[in-house]
Amino acid sequence: MTQLKEYVKNEKEVKIVSKVRADYVKKYANFLIESGNIIDGAIVVDVPCGTGDMAKAISEKIAVDKFALIDLNKNMIDSAKKKIKNNATFIVGDAGDIGTLIDFRADTIICLNGFHQYISRQHGFLDGCGKHLKRKGRLIFDVSTRGLHDEYTKNLFHNWQWNVIALSKEYGIKAQLPVWPDKDILEKYRNMLSNNGLRVIAEKEFISYKTTVEVLSDAIIIPGRSRPWIPGLGYGKRKEILEKSMENSIEKLGKHKIEHNRIFFIAERIPDMYKTS
Numbered sequence: 001m002t003q004l005k006e007y008v009k010n011e012k013e014v015k016i017v018s019k020v021r022a023d024y025v026k027k028y029a030n031f032l033i034e035s036g037n038i039i040d041g042a043i044v045v046d047v048p049c050g051t052g053d054m055a056k057a058i059s060e061k062i063a064v065d066k067f068a069l070i071d072l073n074k075n076m077i078d079s080a081k082k083k084i085k086n087n088a089t090f091i092v093g094d095a096g097d098i099g100t101l102i103d104f105r106a107d108t109i110i111c112l113n114g115f116h117q118y119i120s121r122q123h124g125f126l127d128g129c130g131k132h133l134k135r136k137g138r139l140i141f142d143v144s145t146r147g148l149h150d151e152y153t154k155n156l157f158h159n160w161q162w163n164v165i166a167l168s169k170e171y172g173i174k175a176q177l178p179v180w181p182d183k184d185i186l187e188k189y190r191n192m193l194s195n196n197g198l199r200v201i202a203e204k205e206f207i208s209y210k211t212t213v214e215v216l217s218d219a220i221i222i223p224g225r226s227r228p229w230i231p232g233l234g235y236g237k238r239k240e241i242l243e244k245s246m247e248n249s250i251e252k253l254g255k256h257k258i259e260h261n262r263i264f265f266i267a268e269r270i271p272d273m274y275k276t277s
């Protein structure tokens with residue numbers, strides 16, 4: 001948990017994240033507005049809000065009545081406060097506690113790049129969302145993964161993980177790269193939604209292809225991203241291990257395009273689950 005709180009440590013790191021996330025915000029803001037049914041006067045929760053850039057982009061397009069921004073990391077909340085000045089509430093808190101962190105009903109809850117990797121109490125989160133959504137309110141979360149349909153990508157990440165573990169061992173460190181969701185994990189999420197008072201009304205997958213250089217840069221550019229993967233080593237050493245291990249994997253498996261999948265789950269509250277308006 002401490003490591004997650006340290007995803008960014010200071011304003012300089014917040015700025016790096018903001019820059020890295022710019023393309024994502026540009027690419028998906030309209031999609032979220034449309035599929036989240038975000039219209040003028042809406043009450044919207046963004047958790048984890050990160051730097052606040054997506055909420056800012058949405059507020060610039062739609063006259064949202066109220067935005068609640070929640071994140072575990074105070075640096076992120078401080079950043080979000082600078083970006084959204086009106087009609088917003090800012091909460092430093094764990095997404096798993098959403099049931100008690102807010103005391104109003106929302107039209108839309110967005111959970112971007114957080115659900116799979118960052119929220120450990122997923123049931124608590126989904127249950128809280130179900131309770132706080134208005135009737136016909138929507139929860140949207142995305143899951144980012146690699147190689148859902150491509151064997152080379154799957155093998156490369158498997159081999160990379162193995163190499164990172166081996167190289168980290170030389171420093172006496174137990175490394176662990178993220179588990180990228182496969183079809184079974186995605187199915188588990190569908191079931192979790194329905195077990196927590198929500199039903200999936202749509203899913204949308206976006207597929208893109210990256211080079212190994214881009215994949216490495218994604219892993220390295222935000223220092224806080226790799227901090228929990230190779231705990232106990234400084235940024236420079238972690239970077240070295242990530243690069244060297246990727247080199248080894250390419251040597252073994254060749255260098256091809258990497259498939260990147262992003263799946264958005266769009267869910268509504270099951271009407272009779274909670275006796276509210």
Ligand SMILES: C[S@@+](CC[C@H](N)C(=O)[O-])C[C@H]1O[C@@H](n2cnc3c(N)ncnc32)[C@H](O)[C@@H]1O
Nearest residue numbers: 004007048049050071072073094095112113118
């Ligand atoms: C990859 S960022 C995603 C942020 C933002 N939604 C975006 O798309 O840029 C992950 C964020 O989750 C926050 N976080 C991690 N665990 C959390 C938790 N349990 N509850 C709330 N926020 C959490 C981190 O502080 C970080 O800001």
